[in-house]
Amino acid sequence: MITTHPLSRRLILQAGAASAVLGAPGMLLAQPKPIKVGLVHPVSGGLAYSGGQSRMGAQMAIDEINAAGGIRAMGGAKLEALLGDSQSRPEVGVSEVERMEQDGVSAYLGCFASGIALPATQAAAKYNTPFLIDVGASDLIVNRGLKNVFRLKPGFGKCVDDAIVALGDINKGAGGVAKTAVLVHEESEFGTGTAKLLAGKLPSINIQPLETIKHANPTRDFSNIALRIKGLKPDLVIMSNYQNEYVLLARTLAQQKVDVAAMFSVLGGGFNYKLVKEQPDVAHYMMDFNHWFNPRNAKAMALKKQVEAKGGLFTFEVYLSYNCIMLYADALQRAATADKEKVIAALASSTWMPELMPYGPTKFVNGQNEGGRGALLQASKTDIDVVAPEQFASTKPVYPRPKM
Amino acid sequence: MDANIIAAAAINGLLLGGIYTLVASGLTLIYGVLHIINFAHGSMLMLAMFGVFYLLTLLGIDPYLSIFIMVPAMFIFGYLLYKGLIGRLSSGKDENILLLTLGLSILIENLALMFFKGDSRTILVSYSDTMIEVGPAFVPLPKLISFGVAMGLCAALGLFMQRTDTGRAIRAVAKERVGARLVGIDVDRIYAISYGIGLATLGAAASLMMPIFYVSPSVGHVFVLVAFTVVVLGGMGSFLGAVIGGLIIGLTESFGGLFLGESMGQIGISLIFILILLFRPSGLFGAKT
Secondary structure, eight states, rough: OOOOOOOOOHHHHHHHHHHHHHHHHHHHHHOOOOOOEEEEEEOSSSTHHHHHHHHHHHHHHHHHHHHSSSGGGGGGGGEEEEEOTTTTTTHHHHHHHHHHHHHHHSSEEOOOHHHHHHHHHHHHHTTOEEEEESSSOOOOHTTTOOOTEEEOOOOOHHHHHHHHHHHHHHHHTTTTOOOOOEEEEEHHHHHHHHHHHHHGGGGGOOOOEEEEEEEEOOOOOHHHHHHHHHHHOSSSSEEEEOOHHHHHHHHHHHHHHOOEEEEESOTTOOSHHHHHHHHHHHTOOOOEEOOOOOOTTTTHHHHHHHHHHTTTTOOOOHHHHHHHHHHHHHHHHHHHOOOOHHHHHHHHOOOOOOOOTOOOOOEEEEEETTOOOOEEEOOOSSEEEESGGGGOOOOOOOOOOOOO | OOOHHHHHHHHHHHHHHHHHHHHHHHHHHHHHHOOOOOOTTHHHHHHHHHHHHHHHHHHOOTTTTTTHHHHHHHHHHHHHHIIIIIIHHTTTHHHHHHHHHHHHHHHHHHHHHHHHHHBBBBOOTTTTTTTTTTTEEEEHHHHHHHHHHHHHHHHHHHHHHSSSSHHHHHHHHHHHHHHHHHHOOOHHHHHHHHHHHHHEEEEEEHHHTTTTBBBOOOOOHHHHHHHHHHHHHHOOOOOHHHHHHHHHHHHHHHHHHHHHOTTTTTTTHHHHOOOOOOOOHSSSSOOOO
């Protein structure tokens, strides 16, 4: 049998009074609404490692900002990460943007791959939502006139220009030992664009490109490419590929004893601490022009330790995403609102100093920060060192590398 | 083009094909007996590769020695998976098995992402960079070993299927389920054994591949499409087909890369897939239906 207890008037009044009393502290300490930041990274699929690293860097920054009291100008409003997974696919990146828009996102951070960033930023542009590019090399991302897109790091155009200068300098310093180069690149926007720019600019430093070899993602075997390179006998091999293919290619070239003055890459997807740790002999003497932290900055070194204490690696994805969140927080602080239009204006006029990087203060021109720069790196058997520019360098380059 | 380069590309292609053969042989066995495509094949390969990776990094067991652990381990895993999950939930319907293996692959891949992270890893063993001269080509020793062992294992599997009672029972079930049941063969057990053997081949493949390749949660995708093509080319359910198909696909990839470039070269594999479906749907050695 079911018994019912009709609600008495007294009971309702008691309940009302109780809820008013219990709810009061919450009302008294009412927190401003959290500011939702959509992280659109490929945390599954082929680019999952890099996506995970980006996410880690962004979350570290968000945690740090919140622990320090949130955005002061907005009454201590906290940042809240909306976690997205583009699954390494452009169309999923777009649907994540659309989903987050429904969830009331204030800004986006992404996307690691240019191929995903291009449509995702366009989707965000429909809503005029600020989109910070942490990693994404193609200059098309910022060249399309989208007012909502901001990239803190230099794109491949500037990276190639700076890399050419750095390579030209060390080659000249070594008596111009390298006169020819073979370029090997992956077939998407990143590799193709970088290789095209490089091939066009190498002659300016007296290095002739002999051939440009394109490969698919994934490529399971690089033996034939190694054979072709051996046949061409270049002085340099210049690579532009993502993580997996970078490692396979570098290993195959080392195994096939392709003797060159340097194995060089611009924004080399696999040039990182992991390569040094897992394949020290392959990594030894390899050079890469890439995004890097400032090894002379104490805060950067502290962040590196923090990541390593968690068992992670301090790869460029981590500190680029970290810095982008800090840049956004600075814009929020100055705009004192999460209003999209005002934040976009604040970002556009930003002069924030990313001290963890070898950068100057930010200066955005059409969404691209012109204060950013990469660094020339060289791997030893145990570490990666900055070898140029000189004011950030921790050692001198070994060039040409010793014969195999 | 220089004849030496062509010969070297042929050798590289054959060596690559040896690995494809091993991955495809498990797939073709499972198809031949259970009449389903094992969608979880790629993720099982990934799981086995992580097994080999951790056996080396945590316990210091050489990847080639880990064959003796990975093959039985994957067999038992496959057997129990079929007995405990796939067989039970499929209610005897092929399409249910298909969906189950698809679901399993999604689950396993995402669990791997959670536990191993999206990171790709490689291993380093003392013989990683030992090169052997084979005709005009310099070949890394691990590739030669992988090829030799893969071919040996395929032959052993072929003999097992031809000569042993279990092998005969598997073939009987593959040909005629009802008839096999009538003569007293425990069909469900044979299904589970076949699934187990299918995964055991992946255990071996993983041990042979780790010294030359990387592992990541999505590594299965790199091989599974090729394995499907090998199975379709060789004929669904045919062992000899998997071996010949694997070698043909390896050669196609290698020569495609050489003549069309590594980007366009991969078109060869897809082209073969389409041509076989159009003109010989039963494959080179498949039984005509």
